[in-house]
Amino acid sequence: MTTFLLIPGADGTTWLWHLLVPALDRRGHSAVAVALPPEPTADLGAYADAAVAACEDRDEVVVVAQSLGAFTGPLVCDRVDARALVLLNPMIPSPGETAGDWWQATGHDEARTAHAVAHGRPPEFDVRRDFFHDVPDHITEAAFSSERHDADLETIWNQPWPLDRWPDLPTHVLQGVDDRFFPLELQRRLARERLGMHEIDTMPGGHALALSQPEELADRLVGYAAG
Template identity: 45%
Template sequence: MTTTFVLLPGAGSDSWYWHLVAPRLRSEGYDVLTPDLPWTDAGAGLAEYTDVVVDAIGERSGVVLVAQSMSGFVAPMVCERVPVELMILVAAMTPKSGESPGEWWAATGQEQAQREKADREGRAVEFDVREMFFHDVPDEVTEQAFERGEHNPSDTPFQKPWPLAAWPDVPTRFLLCRDDRLFPAEFQRRVVEQRLGIVPDEMEGGHLPALARPEELTEKLLAYVRSS
């Protein structure tokens, strides 16, 4: 059976986010899908994002679903509709039943955790995209990202509650990034244990490991598959 990696980007991002990881996985003989989610479409929410992924998977089997950041809300919904062998959450949001993505931030204490990390490191609390997300991404990759322009997500997906009654019964791994400024490591350790009942794995780097550390992230993903 062929293993298919399905790589989901975070809010406002697209398949380009995985452009340094996908070729590495393909070179190891794996099928790779990088569906673009309609983040900017005001008529689309979590259900529509899920439809896009399910349609992209089609009849494929041996699916390994990898979800970055806000796609942590989408991946479990996909698992309810297609057979998934393994779900890997990377620097992801972990919802609970009835909680909308907009409510998640206050419910988990994310803002306080982000502020406390900034204070410890002597950084300004004010939001800056480069400082928050690209502080460890190579300059040339950062410039490519900014040249591609912004894809600000619509408010729609943040408004409706996550519809699942519980997390799906699918083998799940969580990979946090120790220098993530948006979702600090100690915050993720607590939330993941509370909501998933597992201890997350860890790697170095910030919130965008597929851009900052693609080789290391690829090796982590391959290790998960080979040990499953």
């Protein structure tokens, strides 16, 4: 049985994973959704500590890092003796790069805007339109009606990514082909430039795959665990 350690993006809460966790359970595996510390002083080390603590010395761990979680996931792998790392619609960092600098360094804004215009959408970013366009309505409404608050990421945005190399273990990039926030061609380029990957894995869905495609995502993750 594999334990999937699920690290969220900028939201920092476990809610993103509330459909994926039971989907993995039904497939005979366990999943641990990490709640990241919300304090503005929390840094990447505190995020990694929270993930390691949530893992509770479990065996056969696969680390899954969503979006901004890609800055934390690699810091956790050696500490939990992970078998694999899955970067899900990720912000792929370079050594010494801050999350705040990532946007300009990667050309993200230009890529996102060009993708929106090419597909007939307004160029301005809109959370509902860009993150939830393929998420069922009732889940979207739950997301917007909840009392969850955005984490204060002041420290995270300004902290250089501390690793000088990526962990030495099987690493997969899984990208939603309909992600409007991190367009597919941007992700292919970053995986090639920063990870040396000439191919990345894709599946239907947008940025919030765990909400829009939890069953297929569970199948993909189980496939990675099987090797």
